[in-house]
Amino acid sequence: MLNPDVRLEWFVSFLAVIETGSFVAAAESTKRSQPRVSMHVAALEREIGLPLFDRRKRPVELTEAGVVLADHAHEILRALESAEAAMAPWRSGARGVVTLGSYPSASAAFVPALLQGLARTSPEVRVVLVERSTLELDDALTSGAVDVYLRPMSPPPSSASVRSRLLWGESLVAIHPSEHPLSDVPDPLPVDAVAEHPIVSIGRLDAPETPDFETYRTFRDCGHEIEPVQATNQPQTLVSMVRQGLGIGVTNSLAAQVADVDGVRVRRLKGAPERRVAVCWDSSRPLTPSARTLLRAIVRARIPAGTHAVPAAA
Numbered sequence: 001m002l003n004p005d006v007r008l009e010w011f012v013s014f015l016a017v018i019e020t021g022s023f024v025a026a027a028e029s030t031k032r033s034q035p036r037v038s039m040h041v042a043a044l045e046r047e048i049g050l051p052l053f054d055r056r057k058r059p060v061e062l063t064e065a066g067v068v069l070a071d072h073a074h075e076i077l078r079a080l081e082s083a084e085a086a087m088a089p090w091r092s093g094a095r096g097v098v099t100l101g102s103y104p105s106a107s108a109a110f111v112p113a114l115l116q117g118l119a120r121t122s123p124e125v126r127v128v129l130v131e132r133s134t135l136e137l138d139d140a141l142t143s144g145a146v147d148v149y150l151r152p153m154s155p156p157p158s159s160a161s162v163r164s165r166l167l168w169g170e171s172l173v174a175i176h177p178s179e180h181p182l183s184d185v186p187d188p189l190p191v192d193a194v195a196e197h198p199i200v201s202i203g204r205l206d207a208p209e210t211p212d213f214e215t216y217r218t219f220r221d222c223g224h225e226i227e228p229v230q231a232t233n234q235p236q237t238l239v240s241m242v243r244q245g246l247g248i249g250v251t252n253s254l255a256a257q258v259a260d261v262d263g264v265r266v267r268r269l270k271g272a273p274e275r276r277v278a279v280c281w282d283s284s285r286p287l288t289p290s291a292r293t294l295l296r297a298i299v300r301a302r303i304p305a306g307t308h309a310v311p312a313a314a
Helices: 008-020 024-032 036-048 065-088 104-109 110-123 133-142 214-221 235-243 255-256 289-300
Strands: 097-102 127-133 148-152 162-171 172-177 199-202 230-234 248-252 264-268 275-282
Touching: 008 024, 008 065, 008 199, 008 264, 024 036, 024 162, 036 065, 097 104, 097 133, 104 110, 104 127, 104 235, 104 255, 110 127, 110 289, 133 148, 133 275, 148 289, 162 289, 172 214, 172 235, 172 255, 199 214, 214 248, 230 235, 235 248, 235 255, 235 264, 248 255, 248 289, 275 289
Parallel strands: 097 127, 097 148, 199 230, 199 248
Antiparallel strands: 148 275, 162 275, 172 248, 172 264
16 A cells, blocks of 8 residues: 655656666666666555566566556656746746736836835845736736736636736726717716717727627626727727727726826716726746745735725635
């Protein structure tokens, strides 16, 4: 019966015999003597209580029990390699480098103060900022281009391995030129009144996930299927389009807060669901010490002005 006293070197010798086809060749590949390799395999067979090789054949062949154990032995050694990789940042010069993904309005309203605080409390951590749209950030996490990222939670991340911690909530707003018929409509603006005009939204017109953004859900919940005349992920671009008369901008309040809104009005939408923003990471791979430091700093950081705290569970 296998117990915790089983030595890893027994598995190494066992797998070496499988890979090379003989005990002699296994000894050469592991830089051990042939009697020592034989002793390791014999000890493993005693623990198992079953023969692992048919030694009558040349090259030696695995028994059925040996085939099953070989799969587990590979998993055990892979787990050891993974643990070693997780410890490496504490020893190497790469320690302290972490990549943070963010989208435009969070980059402007939240990230600068976060980085300033981190530089003061953890100067050994170097943060590399990667700015993308929401959907592009999901791909960046999957490819390993970012370690941790800030993300609105609608539409939800596509990968089941993504874990998140909610940070803040913010309202949706409509932006229209100062001299516009909507100026005569009292606050907050009814969605029905905004739906009568061309819409400029956040997101990307050709992305299949775009209808899941808060803007589209807000109008859909009120019985309107909108087809925006244009969409952008850049707050200032959206405001500029509104200023030029392309349509009524509908976006999150933080985006309006970080943009130059001279010549336009920012109005809260009546009954619109709030946007919720979270910090996300991939649970399928271990976070480095620097990534954990950044994650803690994000969770503890002051949320942007004009937003409100939401429960931590995501």
